[in-house]
């Protein structure tokens with residue numbers, strides 16, 4: 277705190293509202309915000325769309341975030357005394373990024389003079405750059421007999437606006453680095469910890485890696501923390517695949533043999549590290565220049581990557597070991613980047629609404645948007661979130677493996693050779709195949725398309741049954757020949773392999789496949805119907821449906837509506853949100869505020885347990901039918 281003694285400005289002290297909230301009033305906009313005590317005014321402002329001047333993003337280095345406190349208490353900090361005259365301090369001028377809110381405040385915000393550095397990430401979210409990692413270049417005076425200040429104190433004196441703690445490995449090399457570089461060094465700081473001191477000016481080289489840790493696929497994005505721009509992206513199949521395709525089979529592997537946890541953890545580490553090295557190579561970045569990583573994954577993947585036994589997640593009552601995971605070093609999850617790099621692990625709301633969904637909510641701004649929206653991440657397990665800035669409800673529905681191509685006779689994963697788009701018309705069948713090659717099977721989006729098209733052509737009725745040959749010949753003569761039998765199984769042939777009429781070798785949709793899809797669709801539709809009911813709103817009140825994840829990106833909104841998989845809304849309101857888990861992980865690396873936002877979501881979201889609901893079975897049965 278400063279030595280300068282000036283009045284604290286207006287001193288009307290208001291207590292919190294009993295729920296631990298304080299009122300902030302920003303002038304001249306008149307914007308009112310309620311915040312918990314202890315948040316920084318600068319953060320509270322940017323969270324709520326009040327722009328305060330800054331080029332350092334709240335790190336306390338630019339001294340541009342000047343505001344005038346008109347009412348309330350804002351003690352003067354060290355940095356304030358350097359940024360303002362005594363007269364200004366007396367008039368309540370403070371740096372917003374140093375004001376830790378402890379009372380109600382009324383603050384005047386001057387117009388913007390500079391544009392803060394920002395990056396567009398997530399679903400059109402603009403994030404002001406304020407990574408946890410920061411670098412400071414300093415030129416120190418050399419010690420002498422008349423100045424025997426220690427190496428560490430010498431360094432800290434030049435960084436006195438930060439309250440730093442050193443790490444032992446830094447101290448081990450500090451003296452050597454200082455003397456070798458003529459006392460011109462760059463300090464690398466994460467939060468308040470000095471993790472490294474590098475020779476010369478390396479402030480332009482600062483990177484991080486965001487991981488979307490999927491059960492099937494893992495995606496890594498290398499980010500430049502000085503610009504917020506992605507430098508390289510790589511993905512690969514999770515090396516845990518041999519242990520099973522989904523989380524349940526991986527948990528079962530551990531249930532059957534506790535020793536399976538070790539190889540599963542190791543394989544996750546190998547996947548992450550291989551990707552880390554690949555993005556660094558692609559981006560021309562030395563791995564030692566990566567100071568932080570973030571991982572967003574479902575609860576099972578997160579448990580396994582940290583070496584925590586996930587067994588209790590697999591059986592009722594589905595208990596996680598923890599919602600919040602401790603901060604670890606990147607090296608502890610097998611990622612070989614800077615030796616002191618941190619790993620940020622996204623928290624999980626529940627066993628089946630994991631860190632990937634928290635990251636997705638963050639990326640899509642679910643808790644900040646006033647529009648009523650439904651977020652759907654469709655996979656073996658479907659996660660659903662409904663709500664807006666007033667209230668958020670989440671649940672998980674067991675959709676089964678149909679959308680991943682499993683349990684479907686000619687099903688396959690979305691890979692080259694998979695039919696991903698199907699159009700049926702009086703003239704016949706039009707297919708789009710991944711990789712433009714000869715079709716080998718049907719992936720999830722193709723499955724949804726073909727059933728939706730068959731309903732449209734009236735070759736499948738509301739109950740999900742293929743119509744008779746006679747009806748087919750009458751209703752769709754151009755397609756009727758494709759509706760045929762394979763032994764006692766009724767099938768619709770999408771692509772003849774070899775001779776026309778050789779059903780066995782062809783790619784087809786069977787009556788049993790339609791049933792599988794119906795079960796998956798019914799589970800998901802039951803989920804969102806129950807959430808709508810809980811929230812007391814109707815399907816038509818929804819302003820947007822966000823389809824998250826890779827399946828969501830390829831799913832045709834029109835087909836999804838036709839099946840009743842998503843609410844019946846105008847097609848333009850059904851939006852593919854893409855890899856939102858990865859986007860959320862990127863945001864947490866680019867902005868400390870967003871990282872805090874992920875933690876806040878844990879408290880804001882209400883979890884609705886579907887299996888607890890007495891009406892679940894009735895609703896499920898109702899939802900088996902297709903809307904025709």
Ligand code: FES
Pocket residue numbers: 318329330331332333334335336337338339340341371372373374
């Ligand atoms: Fe830069 Fe406050 S935001 S000093």
